[in-house]
Amino acid sequence: MQTKYAIVKQAIKSKILDGTYEPHAKIPSESVMMKQFDVSRHTVRLAIGELVNEGWLYREQGAGTFCADRSKHQLQQNGMQNKNIAIVTTYISDYIFPSIIRGAEAFLSEHGYNVSLFNTDNNHEKEREYLERIITTGFDGAIIEPTKSASANPNINYYLNLERLQIPYIMINAYYDALEPFRVLVDDERGAFLQTEHLIQQGHRDIVGFFKTDDMQGTLRMKGYLKAHRENKVPINPKHIVTYKTEEKHQKPIHELEVLLDQADAKPTGLVCYNDELAIKLLDVLRTRDMKVPQDMSIVGFDNSNLAELSEVKLTSVEHPKAELGRAAGKLIIDLIESKHGKGSGKTIDSVVFPTELVTRNSTQAIGVNRLEKI
Amino acid sequence: MQTKYAIVKQAIKSKILDGTYEPHAKIPSESVMMKQFDVSRHTVRLAIGELVNEGWLYREQGAGTFCADRSKHQLQQNGMQNKNIAIVTTYISDYIFPSIIRGAEAFLSEHGYNVSLFNTDNNHEKEREYLERIITTGFDGAIIEPTKSASANPNINYYLNLERLQIPYIMINAYYDALEPFRVLVDDERGAFLQTEHLIQQGHRDIVGFFKTDDMQGTLRMKGYLKAHRENKVPINPKHIVTYKTEEKHQKPIHELEVLLDQADAKPTGLVCYNDELAIKLLDVLRTRDMKVPQDMSIVGFDNSNLAELSEVKLTSVEHPKAELGRAAGKLIIDLIESKHGKGSGKTIDSVVFPTELVTRNSTQAIGVNRLEKI
DNA sequence: TTCCTTGACATGTTCGTATAAGTTAGCATA
DNA sequence: TATGCTAACTTATACGAACATGTCAAGGAA
Numbered sequence: 001m002q003t004k005y006a007i008v009k010q011a012i013k014s015k016i017l018d019g020t021y022e023p024h025a026k027i028p029s030e031s032v033m034m035k036q037f038d039v040s041r042h043t044v045r046l047a048i049g050e051l052v053n054e055g056w057l058y059r060e061q062g063a064g065t066f067c068a069d070r071s072k073h074q075l076q077q078n079g080m081q082n083k084n085i086a087i088v089t090t091y092i093s094d095y096i097f098p099s100i101i102r103g104a105e106a107f108l109s110e111h112g113y114n115v116s117l118f119n120t121d122n123n124h125e126k127e128r129e130y131l132e133r134i135i136t137t138g139f140d141g142a143i144i145e146p147t148k149s150a151s152a153n154p155n156i157n158y159y160l161n162l163e164r165l166q167i168p169y170i171m172i173n174a175y176y177d178a179l180e181p182f183r184v185l186v187d188d189e190r191g192a193f194l195q196t197e198h199l200i201q202q203g204h205r206d207i208v209g210f211f212k213t214d215d216m217q218g219t220l221r222m223k224g225y226l227k228a229h230r231e232n233k234v235p236i237n238p239k240h241i242v243t244y245k246t247e248e249k250h251q252k253p254i255h256e257l258e259v260l261l262d263q264a265d266a267k268p269t270g271l272v273c274y275n276d277e278l279a280i281k282l283l284d285v286l287r288t289r290d291m292k293v294p295q296d297m298s299i300v301g302f303d304n305s306n307l308a309e310l311s312e313v314k315l316t317s318v319e320h321p322k323a324e325l326g327r328a329a330g331k332l333i334i335d336l337i338e339s340k341h342g343k344g345s346g347k348t349i350d351s352v353v354f355p356t357e358l359v360t361r362n363s364t365q366a367i368g369v370n371r372l373e374k375i
Numbered sequence: 376m377q378t379k380y381a382i383v384k385q386a387i388k389s390k391i392l393d394g395t396y397e398p399h400a401k402i403p404s405e406s407v408m409m410k411q412f413d414v415s416r417h418t419v420r421l422a423i424g425e426l427v428n429e430g431w432l433y434r435e436q437g438a439g440t441f442c443a444d445r446s447k448h449q450l451q452q453n454g455m456q457n458k459n460i461a462i463v464t465t466y467i468s469d470y471i472f473p474s475i476i477r478g479a480e481a482f483l484s485e486h487g488y489n490v491s492l493f494n495t496d497n498n499h500e501k502e503r504e505y506l507e508r509i510i511t512t513g514f515d516g517a518i519i520e521p522t523k524s525a526s527a528n529p530n531i532n533y534y535l536n537l538e539r540l541q542i543p544y545i546m547i548n549a550y551y552d553a554l555e556p557f558r559v560l561v562d563d564e565r566g567a568f569l570q571t572e573h574l575i576q577q578g579h580r581d582i583v584g585f586f587k588t589d590d591m592q593g594t595l596r597m598k599g600y601l602k603a604h605r606e607n608k609v610p611i612n613p614k615h616i617v618t619y620k621t622e623e624k625h626q627k628p629i630h631e632l633e634v635l636l637d638q639a640d641a642k643p644t645g646l647v648c649y650n651d652e653l654a655i656k657l658l659d660v661l662r663t664r665d666m667k668v669p670q671d672m673s674i675v676g677f678d679n680s681n682l683a684e685l686s687e688v689k690l691t692s693v694e695h696p697k698a699e700l701g702r703a704a705g706k707l708i709i710d711l712i713e714s715k716h717g718k719g720s721g722k723t724i725d726s727v728v729f730p731t732e733l734v735t736r737n738s739t740q741a742i743g744v745n746r747l748e749k750i
Numbered sequence: 751t752t753c754c755t756t757g758a759c760a761t762g763t764t765c766g767t768a769t770a771a772g773t774t775a776g777c778a779t780a
Numbered sequence: 781t782a783t784g785c786t787a788a789c790t791t792a793t794a795c796g797a798a799c800a801t802g803t804c805a806a807g808g809a810a
Contacts (some may be wrong), residue, residue: 003793029760041794043763053428061761062802084491093477093698102468105494114512116459116491119480137489280685287687310655311686312662324466391765404790415765436791437772547785 004039009047011037016056016067017132018157019164025070027057030065043237083113085333086134089145090122091285094303095277096322097145100172104143104325111334120147122246124154127199131158135165141333142169148246149174149216170351174216177264182336184352186328188217191318192224195272195300198316200360203367204270204298206240208260210253210282212274213243221302225272237266253278259283269297269367276308278300279315279344279363294365304359314361321354328352379414384422386412387426391431392441398444402432419657435711454499458488461509461707464520465497466501470652472520472699475547478701479518486709488515495522497621499529506533510540516708523621524591526547542641543711547704554605557711559704563592566693566731570647571674573691573733575607578742579645581615581674583658585634587649587697588618596677600647612641626657628653632660644672644742651676651683654690654738669740680732689736696729703727 015021016229029034033044048065051057085108089097093343100176105115116139118130127147133156134142142162146153153159153176160179163167170182199207209225212218222241229236229353239260242251273279279301283293291297293313301308301317307317333348376463404412408419422430423440426432430669434440450486460483464472480490491514502522509517510533516538521528528551537544545557567584574582584600587593597616604611619627622730635643648654654676658668666672668688676683676692683690696703710724 005793031760042796043794044791059761060803062804063758065801066762092480093473098468098473101492102494105467105492109493114487114491114508115493116475117480118484118490119477133489307685310682378761406790417766421763434791435773438774438788439790568778 003045004037005043005050008033008044008252009050010035012047013056014052014128014132017135017153017161019056019161019374020157021067021113023067025067026064027067030276037051051286052353053115061111070191083337084137084139085113085330086130086139086141086142087119088118088120088130088134090120090147092117093117094319095275096303099322100326100329103323104330105326106323107327107330109336111263111330113334114193122147124148127218128155128158131155131162134167135161139167141337143329143333144169144171145173146176148214149176150214150219152176152178166340168333170329170332170336172325174371181367182332182349182351184325184332186320186354187356188220189224189227192221192272193228194358195302195318195354196225196228197232197298198364199272199298200228200234202270202364204297205234206237206266206268207270207272208240208242208257208261208268209272209293210242210244210256210274210278212246212249213298214245216241218274228275231331239266240268249278254285257282261289261291270296270364271276272301273299273301276315276317279317280307280311283311283313283363293363298367300358300364308359308361313363315361316361316364319357319359325354328354379412380418380425381633383408383412383414383419384425387422388427388431396442398442400442401439402442423473429612439611459491459512459514460705461489461493461505461517462492462515462519462630463493463495463502463505463509465522466491467494469564470551470650471583471678471695475601475701475704478698479705480701481698482702482705483525483709486705488709497522499523501574503530503533506530508539510542514543515540516712518704518708519544519546520548521546521551521591524551525594527551527591527634539570541715543715545707545711547700557707557724557726559700559707559715559729561592561695561700561701561729563595563730564602566677567596567647568603569599569731569733570604570677570693571600571736572607573675573739574645574673575603575609577594577645577673578741579743581641581643582609582611582644582645583615583617583632583646584621584647585617585631585649587621587624589620593618593649596649611715614641615643626651629656629660632657636664636666646672646674648674648676650678650718651690651692652686654681654692656685658688658738668738673739673742675733683734683736688738691736691739692734694732694734700729703729 009266010025021027030044030048039046045208048059052059052065057065058068062085087100087101087104089095090370092101093110101117105239108115118133120126120130126282156178159169159181161178170184172184175181175183178283196207196209208221209223209271211225213222222243225241226236227361242253242256257271260348271279271282273282286293286297293299299315301315303320303322304317308317332349339349391400396402404417404420412419419668423432423434427434427440432440433443445508456499461478462476466472466477466554467476476492483490491653493506493508495501499522501513531551531553534544534551543557545559547559548556549560551557571582571584584597586597586600588597597618601611617628617631627657632646646654648657653725654674658674659667661672668674674690676690677694678695680695683692707724707727714724
């Protein structure tokens with residue numbers, strides 16, 4: 001879509017889908033749109049004309065153009081009679097996401113639902129596009145991993161419109177606080193608390209924490225890291241907190257670690273990592289400097305992914321239920337859909353928070369042992 | 376009807392109905408009509424535009440406007456409401472499959488298709504269940520990774536039924552020979568040939584090949600392994616071919632390697648692996664025996680997955696296009712769907728075979744170096 | 751109060767013009 | 781003969797202007 005009329009058309013359609021224009025409400029006149037979009041009337045008419053043809057709007061000469069009421073026809077118009085559920089995630093092919101999706105797919109398939117996948121690349125624009133598609137295609141429910149969950153979401157109207165249209169949705173891994181959605185999560189704060197306390201109990205004092213802070217998980221994990229220090233009365237060196245955004249994940253943490261290793265004072269002896277993916281990357285940095293893990297440095301990962309056991313250094317990590325989380329999400333969305341139809345009215349439906357526990361392997365070591373070996 | 380564009384519209388419609396304009400015949404160009412009816416081009420376009428919307432005509436930029444074939448119009452109304460494509464794979468969450476799916480999802484999403492996922496767990500029963508679902512739900516096309524592609528498929532009737540119902544499908548990674556489907560593949564035989572020849576050229580003679588032989592890829596890769604020996608006139612020790620089935624992948628190859636390492640004669644110096652996943656597992660076996668890679672043993676993987684660079688030993692491996700393969704599959708199925716509706720009738724549609732190449736890293740070494748270091 | 755006029759504003763129709771982009775046939779080149 | 785390029789023709793997009801026609805509510809006339 002790069003033509004002007006297509007842009008105008010999309011803008012109008014979006015406002016219909018996110019509920020700005022309610023059924024039978026009048027939309028701005030052609031001349032108003034002309035100024036708004038800075039295009040000629042012809043272009044506006046072309047855009048509106050197509051939307052009228054597609055049934056989104058209707059015109060009344062002399063009165064204006066109005067939003068059509070699609071709710072009555074929606075069921076018949078869209079051919080998907082069967083049970084369909086959309087899964088919207090940030091990165092379907094990376095890291096632990098395939099396992100989560102697999103868990104949900106398995107459960108939903110068993111119960112006769114088709115699963116459609118949408119990948120946002122952590123991009124709000126794409127998220128919006130897919131929410132539009134979910135509304136127009138007539139899905140029965142959606143499992144959504146929020147995009148950039150630490151910041152406010154510009155698509156909040158779409159979620160509210162989902163509620164108005166009675167399409168159940170749940171969020172996994174994180175959620176937008178303002179919506180208070182049903183959700184399936186891991187106890188991230190507690191997980192990071194365990195990561196950090198594990199190192200503190202082994203005598204580490206200079207512990208660097210690496211956190212991706214554009215999503216909710218990262219900020220909660222940072223909170224857990226801080227809490228572990230506070231409760232154990234270990235002072236925190238502000239330099240030892242490294243935050244980064246998704247776009248920076250390939251460079252910034254690596255660079256920051258190298259800076260920290262180069263400095264003379266308060267050299268870190270332990271690393272708390274946002275996830276295993278990062279831990280493996282940092283491991284590579286240490287390898288190039290001939291630092292041995294765990295003798296010279298302890299590392300704790302998060303998610304207990306398959307990466308944790310692949311390398312010669314098996315990572316101590318925090319368990320992430322992955323497939324079970326996916327299953328739980330599948331179960332929750334089905335419960336919501338069926339309770340909507342009054343089938344399982346007796347059930348209590350609740351969000352799920354998985355507890356976390358530490359899986360100890362050989363990437364961490366008490367700091368005393370470290371010293372003994374050096375002597 | 377007294378407006379000018381209505382008069383023009385009616386005049387054109389009459390000529391369609393009385394047969395002056397036959398189906399697929401070109402109608403006079405806009406500029407000709409301008410003169411004929413003595414109206415502006417805009418008026419002509421308005422008249423034609425409405426007829427296009429009503430399905431009487433279709434326009435092709437650069438070529439002209441043509442009379443539609445109304446006889447086929449009814450078919451389209453039944454099937455084509457939403458654009459839905461099914462992807463059926465053996466293991467959606469493991470290894471390189473997420474990347475392949477991601478590639479296909481990206482391409483299909485860009486082109487307005489919804490992607491539904493089905494996971495067979497390499498199980499014919501499940502495959503059958505999903506094929507039924509694809510037929511009954513009314514998908515527009517399917518991308519299928521065949522289950523146990525080395526053996527005959529009990530669901531062949533379902534595939535034939537797809538053809539009868541004119542639901543296009545393609546196969547990826549492997550295919551059932553009897554069906555001769557459109558397909559997107561990697562040149563597996565050539566890939567394994569490169570793996571093996573690489574070791575032979577470095578002086579290795581006792582090369583063990585590990586192949587999963589319940590799918591087509593494994594049998595083709597074994598063929599490439601044999602061919603490389605034959606063409607380079609290196610005799611093959613039958614003990615040095617290890618075959619296994621999917622269910623055995625966690626035990627049998629590991630066990631067989633240990634047996635081979637324990638025996639006295641013809642000790643292997645190189646390992647050709649079915650894929651990187653196996654290579655990493657075998658690497659762990661060598662670690663427990665304190666054998667060093669590549670000094671004591673050379674290993675070649677297949678697929679150039681992300682596993683290849685994670686460990687301290689970076690794997691030499693054969694490139695697998697993964698995401699590009701997914702994209703190509705997406706493109707192929709869209710071409711098939713659209714050619715069915717007569718849109719891109721001119722295109723030539725063909726299966727795709729990606730060439731393979733070896734990516735050399737430090738898991739392989741010339742055998743001469745090996746001996747020198749030992750002395 | 752009721753009815754009618756009227757002006758503001760909405761969409762509907764029609765003209766004109768310009769540039770962009772895709773298709774095709776035929777010409778020129780190898 | 782085959783290939784590549786160009787020119788001519790087609791529809792696609794976009795701007796601007798003018799006038800027609802239908803709606804509606806405010807305000808004056810009956």
